[in-house]
Amino acid sequence: MIATHFLRRKPFSHIALLQTQKMAKSSFEYVKKFELDDTLLPNSWIVVRLDGKCFHKFSEEHKFTKPNDIRALKLMNYAAFTVLREFNDLLMAFGQSDEYSFIFKKSTTLYKRRAAKLLTTINSKFSTSYVFYWKKFFEEEPLKYPPTFDGRIVLYPNDENLIDYMKWRQADVHINNLYNTTFWTLVLKGNLTPSQAEKRLCGTVSADKNEILFKEFLINYNNEPEIFKRGTLLVRKTIFHNNLDKHSNVIVDTHDDMLKDRFWKEHSSLLLNKSKESIMYDGPITDIISEQTNCIKD
Numbered sequence: 001m002i003a004t005h006f007l008r009r010k011p012f013s014h015i016a017l018l019q020t021q022k023m024a025k026s027s028f029e030y031v032k033k034f035e036l037d038d039t040l041l042p043n044s045w046i047v048v049r050l051d052g053k054c055f056h057k058f059s060e061e062h063k064f065t066k067p068n069d070i071r072a073l074k075l076m077n078y079a080a081f082t083v084l085r086e087f088n089d090l091l092m093a094f095g096q097s098d099e100y101s102f103i104f105k106k107s108t109t110l111y112k113r114r115a116a117k118l119l120t121t122i123n124s125k126f127s128t129s130y131v132f133y134w135k136k137f138f139e140e141e142p143l144k145y146p147p148t149f150d151g152r153i154v155l156y157p158n159d160e161n162l163i164d165y166m167k168w169r170q171a172d173v174h175i176n177n178l179y180n181t182t183f184w185t186l187v188l189k190g191n192l193t194p195s196q197a198e199k200r201l202c203g204t205v206s207a208d209k210n211e212i213l214f215k216e217f218l219i220n221y222n223n224e225p226e227i228f229k230r231g232t233l234l235v236r237k238t239i240f241h242n243n244l245d246k247h248s249n250v251i252v253d254t255h256d257d258m259l260k261d262r263f264w265k266e267h268s269s270l271l272l273n274k275s276k277e278s279i280m281y282d283g284p285i286t287d288i289i290s291e292q293t294n295c296i297k298d
């Protein structure tokens with residue numbers, strides 16, 4: 001019955017169909033006006049910070065070594081590297097623990113500075129890279145479930161604010177790492193229970209923790225790996241080859257002390273629009289990659 005009725009209906013003419021579609025489009029289109037403008041202020045530093053969700057649990061379930069798992073840190077760095085490689089307007093990125101901050105050049109017009117576009121694209125590229133490259137770093141340790149990263153955008157109006165932001169994140173690494181290193185040494189080598197170790201460290205300052213490590217466990221905190229103490233700063237560099245008229249652009253992982261003002265004086269070009277430091281290189285060109293053990297090839 002319904003089928004016969006359908007067959008007997010006169011088919012729409014092409015023009016009538018187009019008119020109907022046009023009317024429908026214009027009567028629905030008003031919903032677009034509900035979309036809010038989220039353009040970020042011009043000429044200000046855009047910082048995108050991502051952080052792993054519930055990584056205290058994620059790290060347990062994936063058997064991260066305590067207090068630092070070099071595989072996890074390298075995977076974070078590699079995921080951030082893939083983000084930097086794709087978005088040229090990113091000057092640098094700083095990572096530690098389960099977080100990464102990405103710094104856009106002040107004048108970026110990427111996605112017309114629309115906040116949601118910037119944040120979601122950076123987060124998506126980072127998160128999928130974290131999963132995509134998991135095996136490269138964790139090898140036989142399987143990824144049990146998809147990790148989640150939250151994200152935020154913070155704007156900083158001047159260079160001083162941005163530098164203080166970078167210092168703040170690096171100071172956080174130092175405070176957490178000194179605490180975690182002492183805590184886990186007390187537990188794993190000193191045979192204290194976690195709650196005993198917590199009590200032992202309650203009210204201690206940095207010097208006390210350094211002393212516990214040195215006097216009781218012969219550990220000189222200064223000799224701990226730089227990546228653990230200072231986190232990782234990814235920057236762009238251009239390597240010029242002296243003999244050949246050749247250069248290559250690379251993204252390099254560094255662990256310098258950003259808390260010292262000297263760092264910002266010596267690397268003042270980091271905050272310039274075209275942030276690329278140049279390195280002169282004398283050796284044979286084929287050696288660049290092997291020599292750059294600390295460098296992630298662009």
Ligand SMILES: Nc1nc2c(ncn2[C@@H]2O[C@H](COP(=O)(O)OP(=O)(O)OP(=O)(O)O)[C@@H](O)[C@H]2O)c(=O)[nH]1
Nearest residue numbers: 052053054055056059064065066067068069097098
């Ligand atoms: N064992 C180990 N754990 C790590 C390492 N890096 C990060 N983590 C864990 O990840 C946590 C990150 O801290 P937060 O980001 O403050 O906490 P979170 O559990 O991720 O919680 P939310 O960020 O609020 O969702 C640390 O407290 C550790 O438990 C690592 O190298 N080794």
Ligand SMILES: [Mg+2]
Nearest residue numbers: 051052053055
């Ligand atoms: Mg987290």
Ligand SMILES: [Mg+2]
Nearest residue numbers: 051097098099
């Ligand atoms: Mg965190």
